[in-house]
Amino acid sequence: MFSKFLNMDKEKQDRIINAAIKEFAQKGYDNASTNEIVKEAGISKGLLFHYFQNKKQLYLFLYEHMIDILMEKIMENINWEEKDIFVRYRQIALLKIEIYKIYPEMLNFVKSIYKDSSPTVKIDINSRGKELFESSFNKLFSDIDLSKFKKGIDSKKAINIINWTVEGFAYQMQEKALSLSLEQIASDETMAEMEEYLEILRDSLYE
């Protein structure tokens, strides 16, 4: 179906994907403009509709393709044997950086899918492998050893705190990314700072 697109020059392919997921993530399906996508990708209008039947098919392709890649990256980067939450979150942080390097807007796009309220696209989304993906995604945060927390601490709340901290840090990094280069963002330095946050939380929340 989309083999023609997937066999094209990889760099151009990624330019199109990045332009499209950015536009869809920012504006939602209905308000996303194919004109903006082709402008940002640096291709002609005709080419986009040469590879994709129409806007909807483009969106559905991106949906499947991004979730495929995300799940693949999760499987590659997460060690499921390791049940310690801080180790797990360290892996997740590395995972996010890994993803950011290829498709900076991918996680924003995936998040936006479920918010998107356009009926045009909603039905076709629900009928697919959504549950499979969601269960894998939830497993990231649920399959965790809770016995190490201090007594008296509600472990669900502790996990939320850790989660919000990692997300807050990642968000702050993404905001900085507008002014910094990719290398600076995905550097060891960034990872080291992240680990400092996790260390504070480990020292504070663990027995």
Next chain:
Amino acid sequence: MFSKFLNMDKEKQDRIINAAIKEFAQKGYDNASTNEIVKEAGISKGLLFHYFQNKKQLYLFLYEHMIDILMEKIMENINWEEKDIFVRYRQIALLKIEIYKIYPEMLNFVKSIYKDSSPTVKIDINSRGKELFESSFNKLFSDIDLSKFKKGIDSKKAINIINWTVEGFAYQMQEKALSLSLEQIASDETMAEMEEYLEILRDSLYE
């Protein structure tokens, strides 16, 4: 200038304000539609342009008006004598609930102002009382007693963790708000849960 609007029926006035700040916050100045605003507010197109010269004036009015109200609420709800960060954040949480009750999208709108990249509106924003507001806003988080943290904990990082926790909790509440009623959101129960989070952090981060 806008006295005609400010003297009208308060309930209708708030319906218009809420519809407008929601649309602007979600789509940004350029992509926000006055048609959507009047539809959501339940008024005619003509009426909106009877009160506001044009889209830009509407936006600038909302900008000034929302910041005015926000600063007023800050002054009302924050006790500047109190330098303990957990007490301060408790006040901020109450403040947010207070604001949410009147204009649910107000904080999203204010945040969006600075992200908005439309040149049409950017110049007029910068020239106004932005600095005054920003300094008050920053004071919320800076004017804090740092001596109570455990030794060895970077207090800036600790503050970030607390901040991200409060924001994460608030965001989660706002997501739930789509399915729950206002009363349930702004309840004592919610506040109690928030305090539990702060208590975990206080026990963990303070000496």
Next chain:
DNA sequence: ACTGCCATTGACCTCTATGGTCAATATTGT
């Protein structure tokens, strides 16, 4: 009951931008 006045409506205007097409052209492999 009549009048003057302002709030309010919605059909209407022009103009831009939308998703999508397609004949023409550039580029490629053999």
Next chain:
DNA sequence: ACAATATTGACCATAGAGGTCAATGGCAGT
């Protein structure tokens, strides 16, 4: 050299944008 494919961008019908305005509704004072 030639066939096949990749790519372009002017073009189309249509929808939606911001904004206008003559017509209406309802109310206050006489």
